[in-house]
Amino acid sequence: MALDEADPPPPPSTSNGHRHTKGLVAEEHHYPPSTPHLNPHNLLILSHQSRGRGVYASKSMSAGTLLEISPVLVFEPEEWRNYGCKTVLDSYTFKWSGMGAHALALGLGSLFNHSPHPSVSFTLDRPSHSIRYTLVRDVVAGEELCISYGPWGKQYESTNGNVVAGESDAAADETDEEQRCSRDLDDMLRIGQERGAEGSGAESEASGSSPRRQLPKRRTRTRYTGASGSTAAPALASASASSSSAIKDQQQQSPASLTPQPPRRTTTRLTTPPPSIQYAASCVSSHPIWRLTSLPDPATIPLTLIPCWALTISPTSSSSVLPFLRKHSRVLGRGPQLGGEEDPLRHAKTLSRRQEDGGKLRALVCPQAALSEEEVRSLAERGFAAEAEVVKVNVASSAAPLKERAGEWCASWPVAFRSVQATAPVVPAPPPTTAAAATSPPQAGAAATNGSRTNTGTGTGTGTGSGTDSPTPAPVPAPSPSPQPPNLFVDRRADCAFWSPPRTAWVIRKLARCVLTAMSASSRGELPIAVHICPSILPSTTIGTSGGGGGGPDGSAHAPLTLSAAATTAAGWDVDGLPLEGGEAIEVDAADTRVGQRNPIKHAVGNAVSRVAEIRAERRAAVDTAGAIGEGSTAAAEYLAATSSTGTTRGSAFSSSGSGLGSGSASGFASPSASASASASASGSRPDSPSSAFQPPLLNGQDYLLTSLTLFTTHEPCIYCSMSLVHSRVRHVVLLTPSPRGSGGCCGSQLPESRRCAEDGGPYALHEQRGLNHRFEVWRWRGGLDVVQEEVRRISGEKVDVADLLDLAKWGRAVDP
Numbered sequence: 001m002a003l004d005e006a007d008p009p010p011p012p013s014t015s016n017g018h019r020h021t022k023g024l025v026a027e028e029h030h031y032p033p034s035t036p037h038l039n040p041h042n043l044l045i046l047s048h049q050s051r052g053r054g055v056y057a058s059k060s061m062s063a064g065t066l067l068e069i070s071p072v073l074v075f076e077p078e079e080w081r082n083y084g085c086k087t088v089l090d091s092y093t094f095k096w097s098g099m100g101a102h103a104l105a106l107g108l109g110s111l112f113n114h115s116p117h118p119s120v121s122f123t124l125d126r127p128s129h130s131i132r133y134t135l136v137r138d139v140v141a142g143e144e145l146c147i148s149y150g151p152w153g154k155q156y157e158s159t160n161g162n163v164v165a166g167e168s169d170a171a172a173d174e175t176d177e178e179q180r181c182s183r184d185l186d187d188m189l190r191i192g193q194e195r196g197a198e199g200s201g202a203e204s205e206a207s208g209s210s211p212r213r214q215l216p217k218r219r220t221r222t223r224y225t226g227a228s229g230s231t232a233a234p235a236l237a238s239a240s241a242s243s244s245s246a247i248k249d250q251q252q253q254s255p256a257s258l259t260p261q262p263p264r265r266t267t268t269r270l271t272t273p274p275p276s277i278q279y280a281a282s283c284v285s286s287h288p289i290w291r292l293t294s295l296p297d298p299a300t301i302p303l304t305l306i307p308c309w310a311l312t313i314s315p316t317s318s319s320s321v322l323p324f325l326r327k328h329s330r331v332l333g334r335g336p337q338l339g340g341e342e343d344p345l346r347h348a349k350t351l352s353r354r355q356e357d358g359g360k361l362r363a364l365v366c367p368q369a370a371l372s373e374e375e376v377r378s379l380a381e382r383g384f385a386a387e388a389e390v391v392k393v394n395v396a397s398s399a400a401p402l403k404e405r406a407g408e409w410c411a412s413w414p415v416a417f418r419s420v421q422a423t424a425p426v427v428p429a430p431p432p433t434t435a436a437a438a439t440s441p442p443q444a445g446a447a448a449t450n451g452s453r454t455n456t457g458t459g460t461g462t463g464t465g466s467g468t469d470s471p472t473p474a475p476v477p478a479p480s481p482s483p484q485p486p487n488l489f490v491d492r493r494a495d496c497a498f499w500s501p502p503r504t505a506w507v508i509r510k511l512a513r514c515v516l517t518a519m520s521a522s523s524r525g526e527l528p529i530a531v532h533i534c535p536s537i538l539p540s541t542t543i544g545t546s547g548g549g550g551g552g553p554d555g556s557a558h559a560p561l562t563l564s565a566a567a568t569t570a571a572g573w574d575v576d577g578l579p580l581e582g583g584e585a586i587e588v589d590a591a592d593t594r595v596g597q598r599n600p601i602k603h604a605v606g607n608a609v610s611r612v613a614e615i616r617a618e619r620r621a622a623v624d625t626a627g628a629i630g631e632g633s634t635a636a637a638e639y640l641a642a643t644s645s646t647g648t649t650r651g652s653a654f655s656s657s658g659s660g661l662g663s664g665s666a667s668g669f670a671s672p673s674a675s676a677s678a679s680a681s682a683s684g685s686r687p688d689s690p691s692s693a694f695q696p697p698l699l700n701g702q703d704y705l706l707t708s709l710t711l712f713t714t715h716e717p718c719i720y721c722s723m724s725l726v727h728s729r730v731r732h733v734v735l736l737t738p739s740p741r742g743s744g745g746c747c748g749s750q751l752p753e754s755r756r757c758a759e760d761g762g763p764y765a766l767h768e769q770r771g772l773n774h775r776f777e778v779w780r781w782r783g784g785l786d787v788v789q790e791e792v793r794r795i796s797g798e799k800v801d802v803a804d805l806l807d808l809a810k811w812g813r814a815v816d817p
């Protein structure tokens with residue numbers, strides 16, 4: 001059924017196949033608030049005799065130019081399998097997830113034809129539901145812009161020597177860029193002429209069903225030089241349908257302005273197809289638990305290129321290159337140390353051999369920004385290679401971020417591959433525990449620092465804990481701090497892999513629990529803001545680096561815990577590393593109490609932190625009286641001792657004296673499973689723990705730390721609460737809804753992109769502030785509120801409209817969670 005304007009489009013389906021029933025808020029979990037879109041370069045859509053429509057350059061453009069950002073329409077796996085793939089869409093869509101979702105690029109994205117030597121690379125940007133198309137080499141006006149379809153495109157590749165779309169200098173043996181350009185122009189001119197002769201003939205051209213026509217005589221090869229002398233084509237500014245005849249008109253009307261030029265030698269070839277297929281296998285797009293970080297994902301980070309000068313030299317001169325570069329490194333803009341931190345080309349290989357150079361080598365000299373072509377030439381003449389020719393090359397501005405993307409990165413100049421794993425420090429593997437092995441986490445790029453420990457940063461998430469029980473109960477001392485490399489990436493595929501269905505269900509349960517606490521608070525006239533704190537199973541950054549196994553069941557980042565299987569189970573973790581229902585050692589539910597207490601700073605986060613301080617104090621008291629622990633409680637004692645020795649840091653100015661205000665009553669919902677947890681919370685330990693008698697904190701301000709704990713929250717914490725979470729060393733925050741007005745401390749995702757760190761990282765993003773001595777990780781649930789709502793119904797039997805419950809707008813504009 002066709003939709004007319006009166007019919008609003010159906011809400012997009014969620015990643016898990018559910019349709020959103022609520023309005024804006026729910027939809028935001030699926031699509032970003034705004035989708036970027038772009039065609040600033042007036043690319044043309046023209047029809048080719050055999051290829052149908054294609055995308056053409058209307059002017060000369062340099063490598064690295066971002067051509068277009070096409071929003072996409074995603075077909076969920078089932079929809080695609082049952083319907084989409086049986087239609088014409090099958091020739092137009094991109095694999096969008098490993099689960100079978102497909103995406104149709106809107107805008108120009110569906111019109112790029114295939115070439116084995118593409119001029120355009122594309123990147124699937126799943127978070128923004130768009131695909132970005134970028135030039136990988138210089139192009140001239142009239143040239144068809146092609147992508148690679150990967151193996152699927154083989155069917156379009158010429159086996160009989162015929163011209164293929166967007167053919168580049170990889171076929172330089174017989175055709176150079178100039179020929180290609182000329183050919184494309186020919187093709188367009190021909191179509192223009194045919195159009196003129198046949199009126200609407202373009203339709204049959206596009207379908208490819210028209211009989212072959214007599215080709216006009218091939219034009220002589222011509223390059224175009226504008227008045228400035230720089231390479232420029234006749235202006236083809238309009239992207240209208242008449243553009244091909246505009247080209248023809250221009251050529252016919254002003255032949256004098258067209259000056260034949262020698263072939264350029266500046267092009268580079270794309271030897272490896274862009275990483276379309278590799279990343280299509282990722283499940284990132286449908287991933288409901290999303291790490292909020294400004295760090296880029298190496299799988300989607302766009303390739304940027306630095307225009308550089310190189311010299312073509314004879315192989316015998318190659319030994320003089322390095323001394324030459326070293327000698328002139330300053331003037332070449334390559335820093336005092338060639339290859340050192342300040343050298344912008346430190347990741348690039350110095351020499352490259354290209355077929356078209358006929359046995360000569362290319363030596364990379366410097367960024368074009370540093371010196372003019374003349375200066376490079378005269379330097380070379382005075383230096384070592386009078387015969388050297390200066391050529392333009394484009395060099396990726398960084399090392400290849402992933403092995404799979406090395407081809408894309410090295411297409412124009414060979415660069416190093418930066419192993420994500422290689423930059424992660426080696427963390428001595430602790431004797432693994434069952435839980436540790438099972439929770440052996442994907443490496444996070446973003447992350448937590450705890451005291452002197454900094455995060456490991458850039459691992460790939462391939463933790464390899466062995467999964468056997470440690471027979472040794474003694475805690476292993478924390479590895480000594482080692483210099484940490486900077487965080488460069490977040491590995492979203494590893495994150496995806498971590499979130500197995502049981503782990504995802506765990507998150508849903510915890511969020512549902514927050515909602516229940518918020519419901520309870522709301523019924524008391526409080527703001528419906530609530531949090532839940534428990535030990536973490538989330539990916540850690542200080543443990544479980546490649547091959548590093550993992551921490552203890554509570555995942556302490558200070559020191560890996562080593563617990564026997566019995567202790568692990570007693571601490572509330574099952575053999576898969578998942579917490580037993582209601583069995584976590586620390587569980588706190590807390591709601592906002594600012595209304596009831598007439599105190600504007602009684603936010604849920606603060607209340608929860610206070611409650612944890614009480615519990616920790618009680619636990620410490622229990623350890624102090626360990627002699628009183630009976631035979632049957634060895635495992636619990638072991639756990640308590642372990643958490644006590646690793647989980648607290650003393651001497652903070654934060655006071656626990658005000659702890660517990662309003663928080664004890666926060667978990668007032670009636671649910672059998674939840675009340676078991678709540679009772680554990682109230683007593684500060686598991687129900688069977690020996691420490692049932694509450695002991696007040698022995699020292700002021702020593703027990704507030706949330707080290708190793710995860711905080712779930714109905715709302716993104718405000719800036720004040722985010723800062724208190726920094727102070728209390730929380731390890732992870734999982735939030736259900738972003739703060740209204742983008743004013744929160746962790747996310748700010750509702751603000752325009754230009755005002756955010758990146759992606760979901762907010763302008764405040766306190767969890768990532770490098771100046772602070774602790775960083776925590778923030779995750780956002782984006783699997784839809786309806787999923788959480790269903791879990792609430794399952795737990796409590798109550799049907800609640802979660803979006804409506806959590807909508808703070810009803811409480812006034814200035815309310816911050």
Ligand SMILES: C[S@@+](CC[C@H](N)C(=O)[O-])C[C@H]1O[C@@H](n2cnc3c(N)ncnc32)[C@H](O)[C@@H]1O
Pocket residue numbers: 050051052053054091092110111112113114115156157164165206
């Ligand atoms: C994504 S669409 C590209 C736009 C298409 N040309 C059009 O007019 O709609 C893919 C289809 O274009 C055609 N195509 C793409 N690249 C081609 C090539 N190099 N040679 C011939 N046909 C090609 C094939 O029919 C293919 O199924």
